[in-house]
Amino acid sequence: MPRIEIENKVLSCPVIVGTENEKAIDISNLRAQTGYITLDDSLANTGSCKSSITYIDGDKGVLRYRGYPIEQLAEKSSFTETAYLIIYGKLPNESEYQNFSNLLTEQQILHEGFRHHFEGFPNNAHPMAMLSAMINAMGCYQSDLYDERSGETSNFDKSAAQLISQVRTIAAAAYKMSIGQPMVYPYPNKRYAENFLHMMFSLPNQPYEVDPLVLHALTLFLILHVDHEQNCSTSTVRLVASSGANLHASCSAGVCALWGRLHGGANQAVVEMLTKIKNADYTVKDFIEKVKNKEGGAKLMGFGHRVYKNYDPRAKILQNAAYKLLKTLGKGDELLEVAHELSEFALQDDYFIERKLYPNVDFYSGIILQAIGIPLNMFTVMFAIGRMPGWIAHWKEITENTKQRIYRPRQIYVGETHRNYIPLEERL
Numbered sequence: 001m002p003r004i005e006i007e008n009k010v011l012s013c014p015v016i017v018g019t020e021n022e023k024a025i026d027i028s029n030l031r032a033q034t035g036y037i038t039l040d041d042s043l044a045n046t047g048s049c050k051s052s053i054t055y056i057d058g059d060k061g062v063l064r065y066r067g068y069p070i071e072q073l074a075e076k077s078s079f080t081e082t083a084y085l086i087i088y089g090k091l092p093n094e095s096e097y098q099n100f101s102n103l104l105t106e107q108q109i110l111h112e113g114f115r116h117h118f119e120g121f122p123n124n125a126h127p128m129a130m131l132s133a134m135i136n137a138m139g140c141y142q143s144d145l146y147d148e149r150s151g152e153t154s155n156f157d158k159s160a161a162q163l164i165s166q167v168r169t170i171a172a173a174a175y176k177m178s179i180g181q182p183m184v185y186p187y188p189n190k191r192y193a194e195n196f197l198h199m200m201f202s203l204p205n206q207p208y209e210v211d212p213l214v215l216h217a218l219t220l221f222l223i224l225h226v227d228h229e230q231n232c233s234t235s236t237v238r239l240v241a242s243s244g245a246n247l248h249a250s251c252s253a254g255v256c257a258l259w260g261r262l263h264g265g266a267n268q269a270v271v272e273m274l275t276k277i278k279n280a281d282y283t284v285k286d287f288i289e290k291v292k293n294k295e296g297g298a299k300l301m302g303f304g305h306r307v308y309k310n311y312d313p314r315a316k317i318l319q320n321a322a323y324k325l326l327k328t329l330g331k332g333d334e335l336l337e338v339a340h341e342l343s344e345f346a347l348q349d350d351y352f353i354e355r356k357l358y359p360n361v362d363f364y365s366g367i368i369l370q371a372i373g374i375p376l377n378m379f380t381v382m383f384a385i386g387r388m389p390g391w392i393a394h395w396k397e398i399t400e401n402t403k404q405r406i407y408r409p410r411q412i413y414v415g416e417t418h419r420n421y422i423p424l425e426e427r428l
């Protein structure tokens with residue numbers, strides 16, 4: 001057993017071994033027995049929990065949901081089936097799939113009261129702000145989902161289905177409101193991704209005709225975003241859930257964490273970066289130099305990852321999908337060409353090689369979303385739609401753990417030491 005020796009005190013720390021042979025030192029008694037805590041700024045070396053949802057081997061570029069390789073799910077599964085898998089831990093049988101699918105359909109229509117909420121936002125409100133607020137509002141319309149006194153989720157299956165289904169309805173409705181078009185109601189008989197495209201792009205008396213290739217690309221995008229273990233937004237959901245907060249409140253917090261450019265917001269930032277290069281604001285070479293010199297904090301967006309020190313497997317799948325989609329749609333592929341040039345350049349440059357920086361999921365996803373016709377400021381919303389089943393699975397895991405304690409890290413205080421209050425009139 002590893003031992004930590006501090007000031008003549010010796011602590012034996014059990015080793016925890018995961019099912020994939022990942023090893024951790026359990027230091028949970030460190031402070032009680034030595035008075036010390038560990039300091040791990042931004043938690044890069046800290047395992048915050050044991051989880052049985054998603055496995056990543058960042059050095060080898062492996063990603064599995066509940067044991068199933070992402071490549072197999074991307075090729076063979078549907079978003080609804082993958083959502084079931086991630087939440088309930090197993091692939092559904094026929095009747096389980098049907099019941100889950102029916103529940104999603106039953107829950108898909110928003111309460112009419114939502115119209116007032118949408119109208120309350122300015123036209124240029126960012127859809128991520130709307131989404132986060134609406135998810136919390138959603139819970140308020142469904143008092144049967146919560147125990148009123150404790151605020152706890154009392155009907156998990158229904159709550160989960162409502163979130164997965166309505167997050168898509170909210171996103172499409174927010175888009176329609178922002179462009180001054182009437183909201184489109186979902187069809188009861190269309191599948192998840194197809195219904196989303198219908199709500200986004202159908203016009204009164206002019207239903208949107210779904211191209212199977214677009215549908216396939218969108219489904220792929222959603223499946224690849226379903227979960228990614230303890231990333232920033234999922235850790236946020238778990239942290240909020242650990243206080244006993246309900247499912248809607250916890251997922252609403254997840255949306256806010258996802259919004260940032262270093263996380264889910266990167267898909268929008270990548271397309272903005274590629275567009276600048278395409279418009280000849282600067283060349284690939286110049287841009288890479290800017291990044292290497294960290295000029296104004298410039299980064300190659302869509303590159304790098306805390307866990308992957310190899311190609312992100314999702315980026316590989318999306319890269320192929322992007323080429324196929326653009327070729328078949330006959331759409332301009334200038335952005336894809338810039339992306340290709342940029343990544344070829346970076347992957348051969350010592351700066352990126354030494355730091356093991358490879359394309360991540362966001363490097364190609366924005367190009368796909370743009371080809372589908374999703375507006376730029378909704379890219380991160382698309383990420384949130386895909387990630388919802390993962391957040392729900394983590395909320396479930398943490399809530400079902402009877403030994404779960406509230407997340408409450410410690411700190412090393414580096415501020416002023418004790419000083420006495422000075423009345424205003426005596427201050428210099």
Ligand code: ACO
Pocket residue numbers: 231261262263264266291298299300301302303304305306307355357360361362
């Ligand atoms: N471009 C240029 N340099 C980079 C990049 C990048 N994209 N990513 C990391 N680096 C550099 C850092 O500046 C640092 O350099 P230094 O050693 O000279 O100081 C080194 O590589 C290590 O990087 P860290 O910042 O310590 O890596 P961290 O694990 O903290 O950050 C992150 C990971 C946030 C993803 C980072 O790589 C990044 O900002 N990437 C661009 C944004 C992005 O694509 N985000 C999406 C991630 S995937 C997702 O969330 C869905």
